[in-house]
Amino acid sequence: MSMSLRLLAVSAAFAFAGAAFAATPAATTAAATKPHTAQQQRMIDCNKQATGKKGAERKTFMSSCLKGESAAAAAPSAKETQQEKMKSCNADAKTKALKGADRKTFMSSCLKGGAGEAAAAH
Secondary structure, eight states: HHHHHHHHHHHHHHHHHHHHHHHHHHHHHHHHHOOHHHHHHHHHHHHHHTOOOOOHHHHHHHHHHTTTOOHHHHHHHHHHHHHHHHHHHHHHHHHHHOOOOHHOOOOOOOOHHHHHHHHHHH
């Protein structure tokens, strides 16, 4: 008789466990189909844009992005502008055949935006 009681207890345990597991996916499916709030969507978008950034750079980017500031989007273009400047100043220095201290002075002035002044000095 004790064997049949054990069998009954084990069967009941499996029945309750099966019902609990069957209910779990339905609950998570309902949560997954719920639309994101505006803040959650902004967090998702900013997180995608921050891919590759680490440490303080990521923290600063995420902060400005979550606030909706356009500075977060402008940061990469500022870097490109600096690269373009460097390329242009390098080409100018090469054209003028500048070397040594003259080249260093020219490049410094050119990168700061004073390329006309540097050209007039030489």
